Amino acid sequence: MDKKYKVAIIDDVKDLCQLIKLNLELTDEFNAIIIEDVNTVEEVCDNEKPDVVMVDFSMPLRDGPSIIDSLKTRDSTKNIPIILMSGWGDRDCSKLKGESPDGFTSAKIKEEYIAEYLEKPFQADVLVSVVKKSLNIL
Numbered sequence: 490m491d492k493k494y495k496v497a498i499i500d501d502v503k504d505l506c507q508l509i510k511l512n513l514e515l516t517d518e519f520n521a522i523i524i525e526d527v528n529t530v531e532e533v534c535d536n537e538k539p540d541v542v543m544v545d546f547s548m549p550l551r552d553g554p555s556i557i558d559s560l561k562t563r564d565s566t567k568n569i570p571i572i573l574m575s576g577w578g579d580r581d582c583s584k585l586k587g588e589s590p591d592g593f594t595s596a597k598i599k600e601e602y603i604a605e606y607l608e609k610p611f612q613a614d615v616l617v618s619v620v621k622k623s624l625n626i627l
Contacts, residue, residue, distance in 0.1 A: 494624055496521045497539035499530060499556060500574065501548040505609070509543065512613040513620065527551040531559055534566050541623050542566075543607070546575035561602045570604035570623040 496519050498506050503525070510521035524533050527550050534542065542560065546553040553573060560566040604623040607616065621627040 493518060493520045494540040494620075494626075495519070495537060496620060497524055497530075497534060497537065497542045498522070499524045499527065499543065499548075499553075500545035501527075501550070502545075509616060512616055515613075516617055518617075519620065527556065530556050531563060531566065534560065534569065539569060541570045541572060541604070541620060543572040543574055543620075546573055557602050558599075561599070571602055572605045572607050572619060572623050573603050574607045574609055576609040 496513055498509050498521055500506050500509075503523075506523040506525075510523060513519040513521045522533070522537055522539065524530055527548060530551075544553045544556050553575075557571055557573070560569060560571065605619045607619045611619075618627060
């Protein structure tokens with residue numbers, strides 16, 4: 490394979506980031522970068538130019554919706570596909586449609602901003618499939 494797709498991973502669970510990186514790079518189709526500081530996402534994406542960005546929905550310092558909104562409203566990053574990850578299952582899907590699940594007031598995400606949704610936990614083959622689908626290479 491000549492081109493390896495670059496995947497940026499943003500999640501507050503460092504072990505999960507390492508596992509995602511390992512599973513993607515084992516395919517020999519992807520290079521993965523972990524963005525550990527959520528306050529540098531835009532700068533890292535500008536410099537690294539990932540082909541796809543994976544973002545966790547709920548993180549303590551900066552949530553997924555604010556990161557996604559920022560990336561999708563900037564000229565330099567607006568065309569990068571976004572994969573939204575979450576361990577909350579259907580609760581996040583309802584947020585995408587603008588409904589508010591019980592007890593949650595987090596920002597809504599514009600549905601058109603999300604290329605794919607990945608529910609945690611996931612198997613390695615599902616991870617690779619979702620990333621490929623977001624890149625239209627499946």
